[in-house]
Amino acid sequence: MRIEKGNICNMQLLFLITGFVQSSISLIDFTVVITEHQTWMVILAGLVIATPFILSYVALAKRFPGMNLIQINDAVYGRFLGKVISVYYIFFLMMTLSFNILDVGELYATFLMPDTPFIYLLIFFTATCAYAVTKGLEVLARVSHLFVVVGIIVPVSTFLLLIDQMDFSNFLPFFELPLIRVFHGIHIMLSIPFGETIVFLMIMGSVNKTEGMVKNTLTGLLIGTSSLLIAAVRNTAVLGNTEAIWTSPSFQSTRLIDIGTVLTRMDFLIGIAQTVLIFFKCSLFFYALAVAVSQLFGLKSYLPLVLPLAGIEVIIAATVFQSPVDHAAITQDAGIIYSVPLMFVIPPLSLLIAKICGLPKPERGKGV
Amino acid sequence: MILLILIYIAILLLSVPGLIKRKEWRELTFFSVLYIIAFVLGLLYVLDIPVPSPMKALQYIIADVLGIKYPQQ
Numbered sequence: 001m002r003i004e005k006g007n008i009c010n011m012q013l014l015f016l017i018t019g020f021v022q023s024s025i026s027l028i029d030f031t032v033v034i035t036e037h038q039t040w041m042v043i044l045a046g047l048v049i050a051t052p053f054i055l056s057y058v059a060l061a062k063r064f065p066g067m068n069l070i071q072i073n074d075a076v077y078g079r080f081l082g083k084v085i086s087v088y089y090i091f092f093l094m095m096t097l098s099f100n101i102l103d104v105g106e107l108y109a110t111f112l113m114p115d116t117p118f119i120y121l122l123i124f125f126t127a128t129c130a131y132a133v134t135k136g137l138e139v140l141a142r143v144s145h146l147f148v149v150v151g152i153i154v155p156v157s158t159f160l161l162l163i164d165q166m167d168f169s170n171f172l173p174f175f176e177l178p179l180i181r182v183f184h185g186i187h188i189m190l191s192i193p194f195g196e197t198i199v200f201l202m203i204m205g206s207v208n209k210t211e212g213m214v215k216n217t218l219t220g221l222l223i224g225t226s227s228l229l230i231a232a233v234r235n236t237a238v239l240g241n242t243e244a245i246w247t248s249p250s251f252q253s254t255r256l257i258d259i260g261t262v263l264t265r266m267d268f269l270i271g272i273a274q275t276v277l278i279f280f281k282c283s284l285f286f287y288a289l290a291v292a293v294s295q296l297f298g299l300k301s302y303l304p305l306v307l308p309l310a311g312i313e314v315i316i317a318a319t320v321f322q323s324p325v326d327h328a329a330i331t332q333d334a335g336i337i338y339s340v341p342l343m344f345v346i347p348p349l350s351l352l353i354a355k356i357c358g359l360p361k362p363e364r365g366k367g368v
Numbered sequence: 369m370i371l372l373i374l375i376y377i378a379i380l381l382l383s384v385p386g387l388i389k390r391k392e393w394r395e396l397t398f399f400s401v402l403y404i405i406a407f408v409l410g411l412l413y414v415l416d417i418p419v420p421s422p423m424k425a426l427q428y429i430i431a432d433v434l435g436i437k438y439p440q441q
Contacts, residue, residue, distance in 0.1 A: 299398060334430040
């Protein structure tokens, strides 16, 4: 039984994927500590390595039209093992959603509203996401282009406004970092902006036409990655070696904008962009989580679960890490390791099993 | 504490009447389970009782038990 009744078109899928990848723009600040001035390379390498895996997600969605990840797991692995794997995915969705809610809380508590109690920031942000989720996937998809516009305008405009302060020798020397750090950076990129697109297996079943899904997914990935790349290049070119010591290189670099002493303190643009984009990502994750839990328990609608799940997410976000340092350390390590099977093993394996076993089996009486 | 109780009363008033009216008993059951979990977690947080972190447990299993970890920068 399908829980989501609405449908989205291929163009909306493109905007959803673009906005989703762009929403990891704050991740640039997070990776810079490890990959320093080679962050741009790591983003590109991440995209190249992730593409075949993301194509396997699309191939799965095309093979099981109208089905979401939980239904696909049941169809491929059977009811018991399928449910176990689905619980693993639900755990991943819950954790990732709480990390993103926490990201917004930390952004506001550190840079924008330091005097506001942390828990209130989390409650209001999560309530806003919950409201968006109750409106359904169609509404989110219909407004997705607005998020994409923010995700393009802010990096491009700040890049242009900082062009006179850029020093492109900051990118030299190439290939200076130890290989393990580059590998670590690529792993972060693979897991967070790109691997997390596994969430689209909860959404692609609602795309009205499966033709053109590959093209739109790849286009979305490329546009989204361009925004990440522009932000990474801007930060390195402006800040150079110092970018690794700032809490947020994006905030720091845009603070340096000074056009005739009129255009200054443009870091508010970064605050707005990160809030809007993380809201978009959290709404998609929240939607996927609510639908996944409802599907697992065979409910007719996901709507009754949205508010209790929001309550759980707020408390997980508030308590999962002791500090921002703890948050960064664990996410860069165990946080990206535990999700490897979910992103890079199970989907290609499901596709292989489906091909070998000829799944999904044609229904009796309907022919092939 | 008062805010927590008010929020959870509001959630109850927003969700339960519709579920009962539509006779969605299965939905009501799972709503109740998640509602109780959410309320208990909220209560623990408000009372300053440490809530166990699943990520700490994962970090322990992955890094300390299995020995899979990246070198510290």
